[in-house]
Amino acid sequence: GSALRVAAVDLGATSGRIMAGTVSARSLHLEEVHRFPNGGVRVRDGLFWDVLGIHREVLTGIRRVAETGPLHGIGIDSWAIDYGLLDRDGTLLGNPYSHRDARTDGVAAKVAATVDPARLYATTGLQDLPFSTLYQLVAAQGTAALESAEHLLLLPDLLAYWLTGTIGVERTNASTTALYDLTTGDWARDLMGELGLPWSILPPLREPGSIIGPVLSEVGRHAGIPKRVPVVAVGSHDTASAVVGVPADTDRFAYISSGTWSLVGLELDAPVLTEAARRADFTNEGGVDGTVRFLKNVMGLWVLSECLRTWADQRVEGTGLVALLAAAEDAPALRTVVDINDPRLLPPGDMPSRIRELAAEAGEPVPTTPVEVTRCVLDSLALAYRRHLRTALELAGREVDVVHVVGGGSQNHLLCQLTADATGLPVLAGPSEAAALGNVLVQARALLQEQGSTELADLAAMRSLIRRTHELHRFEPTPAARGGADWHAAERRVLGQGAAS
Ligand code: ADP
Ligand code: LRH
Numbered sequence: 001g002s003a004l005r006v007a008a009v010d011l012g013a014t015s016g017r018i019m020a021g022t023v024s025a026r027s028l029h030l031e032e033v034h035r036f037p038n039g040g041v042r043v044r045d046g047l048f049w050d051v052l053g054i055h056r057e058v059l060t061g062i063r064r065v066a067e068t069g070p071l072h073g074i075g076i077d078s079w080a081i082d083y084g085l086l087d088r089d090g091t092l093l094g095n096p097y098s099h100r101d102a103r104t105d106g107v108a109a110k111v112a113a114t115v116d117p118a119r120l121y122a123t124t125g126l127q128d129l130p131f132s133t134l135y136q137l138v139a140a141q142g143t144a145a146l147e148s149a150e151h152l153l154l155l156p157d158l159l160a161y162w163l164t165g166t167i168g169v170e171r172t173n174a175s176t177t178a179l180y181d182l183t184t185g186d187w188a189r190d191l192m193g194e195l196g197l198p199w200s201i202l203p204p205l206r207e208p209g210s211i212i213g214p215v216l217s218e219v220g221r222h223a224g225i226p227k228r229v230p231v232v233a234v235g236s237h238d239t240a241s242a243v244v245g246v247p248a249d250t251d252r253f254a255y256i257s258s259g260t261w262s263l264v265g266l267e268l269d270a271p272v273l274t275e276a277a278r279r280a281d282f283t284n285e286g287g288v289d290g291t292v293r294f295l296k297n298v299m300g301l302w303v304l305s306e307c308l309r310t311w312a313d314q315r316v317e318g319t320g321l322v323a324l325l326a327a328a329e330d331a332p333a334l335r336t337v338v339d340i341n342d343p344r345l346l347p348p349g350d351m352p353s354r355i356r357e358l359a360a361e362a363g364e365p366v367p368t369t370p371v372e373v374t375r376c377v378l379d380s381l382a383l384a385y386r387r388h389l390r391t392a393l394e395l396a397g398r399e400v401d402v403v404h405v406v407g408g409g410s411q412n413h414l415l416c417q418l419t420a421d422a423t424g425l426p427v428l429a430g431p432s433e434a435a436a437l438g439n440v441l442v443q444a445r446a447l448l449q450e451q452g453s454t455e456l457a458d459l460a461a462m463r464s465l466i467r468r469t470h471e472l473h474r475f476e477p478t479p480a481a482r483g484g485a486d487w488h489a490a491e492r493r494v495l496g497q498g499a500a501s
Pocket of ligand 1: 011012013014015016258259260261301302304305321407408409410411412413
């Protein structure tokens with residue numbers, strides 16, 4: 001058949017991008033038509049997303065796709081967990097909070113006093129992130145917004161609602177909220193009821209690959225988007241789309257979805273809900289086609305980008321990303337390692353000072369220069385990947401031959417090499433826009449199915465198409481004989497610091 005051309009809206013916490021994706025049986029092409037910076041906006045003591053600004057940028061991007069060729073579909077994915085509330089008129093009740101906002105401080109402990117953490121894990125299968133949607137709703141109890149709310153929408157669903165007028169929550173993203181029961185495949189209404197939360201605000205679930213509806217004609221007219229273009233539910237959790245976009249040609253692979261967060265784990269057929277998995281605080285998120293994303297959230301390149309922001313604010317010379325990474329390559333390996341998942345690194349702020357504080361506390365050499373801090377962050381990230389990957393394999397009883405690194409961080413060749421060294425496994429890096437590719441492919445399959453075609457039938461077919469059309473970078477572990485560093489000893493240092501996270 002002829003090529004399909006769709007708009008993939010992929011919203012990261014650091015940047016949002018809109019891509020034109022063109023798909024045929026043998027080709028897959030992604031063109032970035034619009035990119036805009038994203039980040040939290042602090043208002044008095046709250047940290048929010050500028051969701052109207054994001055909506056405007058999304059419309060701009062979709063219009064540009066439409067202006068440069070045919071437009072057969074629109075799909076939206078974004079970071080997980082955060083949400084907006086609508087009142088009974090469908091009006092947004094305030095700005096969505098960022099999960100990095102402090103209002104959830106202490107909430108997890110409060111909930112644990114009511115709901116046994118083992119029961120919570122058995123229901124949700126999730127790592128105990130302090131800022132889950134569940135904890136955010138508990139923090140919001142008693143607020144006018146929550147009391148007036150009729151509908152809770154996750155961010156991609158809110159943006160899709162503004163395009164189509166249709167209310168629903170896509171399943172992969174629902175699975176990240178801790179409001180979802182992965183054993184029943186439905187909202188965890190009992191759990192919410194026990195916590196006094198209004199479960200009636202949870203909308204119907206929708207499947208990745210289903211058609212949400214056409215763009216409303218008045219919306220299209222204002223925004224310059226052609227009439228009746230279908231909005232397709234993709235794996236609307238960006239990590240779900242990124243895992244679709246992992247160009248694996250075997251099932252013996254691990255992945256790191258490397259962006260603002262690093263998501264480190266495996267694709268499985270069934271969740272691992274053992275006591276050992278709970279103690280290791282591992283997540284079972286829902287993937288596309290019924291897969292399970294068994295993974296760990298690692299603090300990610302957020303730490304580095306907050307360092308860069310701090311240095312830029314302080315007008316420190318030579319602190320552009322590319323220059324720093326080049327210099328960090330020559331810095332001594334594993335001089336300073338810290339627990340990169342320390343909760344103090346979660347909120348925005350002066351990250352270099354926090355890294356120095358963690359190093360000093362741990363009795364590690366305190367990094368002073370930006371290059372030393374950068375190297376410490378990258379070494380510590382790779383060390384975390386090493387530990388969590390090994391744990392994932394042990395818990396799932398699996399073995400792998402390769403680690404796929406996708407997302408913006410796959411362009412960080414130093415981090416990719418360190419990841420190969422730390423894990424002792426070859427790393428295949430790329431594509432950097434795996435989430436957008438996953439978004440495009442799930443849309444394409446849905447639209448092809450509408451035409452009665454069975455192309456791109458499964459994840460293997462999608463991945464094979466990516467592999468045939470995208471170049472990957474390979475990194476081999478450095479042998480000890482050629483100066484490979486002692487990752488085992490470094491890991492013992494961090495574990496000695498009490499790293500439990
Ligand atoms: P998100 O989707 O969470 O916004 P991305 O997947 O876009 O994040 O990844 C952003 C990160 O990718 C940046 O913080 C940066 O560290 C890294 N990155 C982006 N471009 C490059 C590059 N050219 N070289 C090295 N790292 C890069
Ligand atoms: C990555 C991500 C991750 C979530 C976090 C909130 O962008 O979606 O999978 O845990 O953001």
